[in-house]
Amino acid sequence: MNGFWTQFAFYVLAVIVLGAAFMVVSLRNIVHCALFLALAFIGVAGFFILLNADFLASVQVLIYVGAITVLILFAIMLTHKTLGAPVRQANKLSPLGVLGAVGLFLVTVLTTADTQFIARTSMQPADSTTAIAQALLGKGNYVVPFEVASLLLLAAMIGAIVIAREKDE
Amino acid sequence: MNAITVHHYVILSAALFAIGFYGAVSRRNAVAVLMCVELMLNAVNINMLAFSRYVTPAAVTGQVFTVFVITVAAAEVAVGLALVINIYRNMNKINVDDINIMKW
Numbered sequence: 459m460n461g462f463w464t465q466f467a468f469y470v471l472a473v474i475v476l477g478a479a480f481m482v483v484s485l486r487n488i489v490h491c492a493l494f495l496a497l498a499f500i501g502v503a504g505f506f507i508l509l510n511a512d513f514l515a516s517v518q519v520l521i522y523v524g525a526i527t528v529l530i531l532f533a534i535m536l537t538h539k540t541l542g543a544p545v546r547q548a549n550k551l552s553p554l555g556v557l558g559a560v561g562l563f564l565v566t567v568l569t570t571a572d573t574q575f576i577a578r579t580s581m582q583p584a585d586s587t588t589a590i591a592q593a594l595l596g597k598g599n600y601v602v603p604f605e606v607a608s609l610l611l612l613a614a615m616i617g618a619i620v621i622a623r624e625k626d627e
Numbered sequence: 628m629n630a631i632t633v634h635h636y637v638i639l640s641a642a643l644f645a646i647g648f649y650g651a652v653s654r655r656n657a658v659a660v661l662m663c664v665e666l667m668l669n670a671v672n673i674n675m676l677a678f679s680r681y682v683t684p685a686a687v688t689g690q691v692f693t694v695f696v697i698t699v700a701a702a703e704v705a706v707g708l709a710l711v712i713n714i715y716r717n718m719n720k721i722n723v724d725d726i727n728i729m730k731w
Binding site for chain 2: 464465468472475476479480482483488491492495498499502505506508509510511513514517518521522525526529530532533534536537539550551552554555556558559560562563566567570571575576577578580581582583586589590593594598600603607610611613614615617618619621622
């Protein structure tokens with residue numbers, strides 16, 4: 459929290475993540491956008507490590523970089539037109555988009571600058587994996603949401619297969 | 628700025644959310660819109676983990692919630708991309724301005 463290298467890591471990761479995110483929203487070639495998105499996900503995993511969430515950093519790399527980026531690349535390959543390069547990649551709502559984004563950012567920053575976040579306790583669990591496992595499966599209260607999340611994944615899997623399959627008639 | 632406080636993380640996550648919001652509203656390609664939605668969800672995850680680490684370090688509620696957000700994001704991007712693939716198969720384009728056959 460106070461060391462020089464922690465601050466250095468924070469600012470370097472912030473430049474990487476925000477720069478990659480800016481590339482995602484502004485590049486013309488969508489495969490480049492997907493690759494910068496993978497870089498942004500890796501940077502976010504670095505932030506998770508800075509925040510003492512080591513299990514979530516591993517989960518982020520495995521699921522976001524490993525599975526979701528590959529899924530997005532598959533979808534880009536399956537929907538890629540071969541002729542006709544698009545001239546601009548911003549649709550007709552982009553001035554509203556800029557206004558909304560800047561407004562959101564300003565409201566959040568100004569509200570946060572006025573707020574005192576007081577730490578309730580100061581002891582972190584030494585092993586975050588065990589603590590998350592206890593919360594999800596053990597003495598915590600999150601067993602039912604865990605089961606509901608698995609049902610959600612089953613429904614999403616069946617839905618995605620049914621929607622995207624070839625119609626054989 | 629001698630230490631990284633929770634305010635740094637909230638401002639970072641607000642900036643990432645704003646960039647994702649701008650991209651989701653203003654990109655033409657439907658797959659690009661889904662990529663920007665993923666950016667917004669990552670911003671929310673950073674925010675929740677920052678609050679969990681700085682305000683309530685003993686409880687791992689923020690981390691459990693982040694597990695659920697990652698799960699729901701994965702399910703949503705799978706179904707969303709299946710829809711985009713189906714639209715492309717039927718209409719041969721995924722420009723969000725041109726998919727307007729339900730408009731009256």
